[in-house]
Amino acid sequence: MNVAIIAAAGQGTRMRGNRAKQFLELAGTPIIIHTLRSFELCEAIQEIILVLPAEDTAGFLEIAERHRLKKLWKIVPGGTTRAASVLKGLMAVRSATAEIIAVHDGVRPFVTPDEITRTVEAAEVHDAAILVAAVTDTIKEVSNGVVAKTLPRTALRRALTPQCFRFELLRRAYEHADVLDPELTDESSLVERLGVKVTIVEGSSRNIKITGPEDLALGEVLLKESG
């Protein structure tokens, strides 16, 4: 069984207003519902564990039912960092049946079922695989206020989600992790530290992370285009 852990426990402090960003609406539907739908539609995923802010867990089952999210198996209250939240999701996985775990940011609603499938399948073959996108900017490595070097753009990728791993591998990676470290930005880096090779799966730059008001506006545009 392949399980998605959707990390959506952020408090959204960078967004205007008091509502956590995953509950803000895109075309009249909460961002988190758009995200869950992509996993609902993806045949490579059988079960979803959703990590939410503690105060939102109680009310969400009703919302899930209204949107017919049949794969949503468990709703778990999150931790103080993203990694702590993913770890809580991981602890809710039934180890007897779990095969691939797909960790995904709740505020990336534009991931497609095809992208999820391709990343899960790469993890089935190689144990660890992440969705990535090209880097379009020129990236500089800097040090003490000056450019140290220009990095070769063709050898760089932006890490997106889902990031997919064999359950035992991801559990082992999290055993060694300091989940309160704010520099810990993705699961892949934990798995890389174990010396395991992580395969890249090329995805679309449309798979944006909605973290600010500009992203929300861009999201509306992307949604119109795909609609």
Add this chain to the structure above:
Amino acid sequence: MNVAIIAAAGQGTRMRGNRAKQFLELAGTPIIIHTLRSFELCEAIQEIILVLPAEDTAGFLEIAERHRLKKLWKIVPGGTTRAASVLKGLMAVRSATAEIIAVHDGVRPFVTPDEITRTVEAAEVHDAAILVAAVTDTIKEVSNGVVAKTLPRTALRRALTPQCFRFELLRRAYEHADVLDPELTDESSLVERLGVKVTIVEGSSRNIKITGPEDLALGEVLLKESG
């Protein structure tokens, strides 16, 4: 005298329609005019050289007059690559009086006069300075389809424009350049190759490059916010 070279000779093939993207409108005004206005308003810049597609040079002076762009000193037809176009702009600079050259992408209309001033002033002190923004994504170095390593995000910056240099230094950098190399994405990398230290000036991530329809939509949102 500090001179801005605005590179706006692109043919905009990534944008829908036939119009080069620098002439598409944001809030009813061509992108290139928004860009030129920021330089017009910046007291650190005295003269502007604009590089345009050859077929657009003739008609532009009238547009410039209508928008009261008093610093626009010369309009130069561009080359086949961005670097070839900047070189053509550079050849139009009057070497007797030129001090700092600020090279800027015509399709970055959201640069502020303050950002231009700070970058020019840093170049006055250090000979070479570029505007940069933080990297918000996790960046992976990849090789043969797998992650080679996760780069430390705090040591990375996205190179924006303007990129500002003493005239003689930039001329020397271009002497050694293969301007037809598509990998040549910015002036800074040419100057870095000479062994010269390039100072970074922290700028805003609002200073986007408009290269696709999504950027144009995002641009409209950014403009509304600042208006």
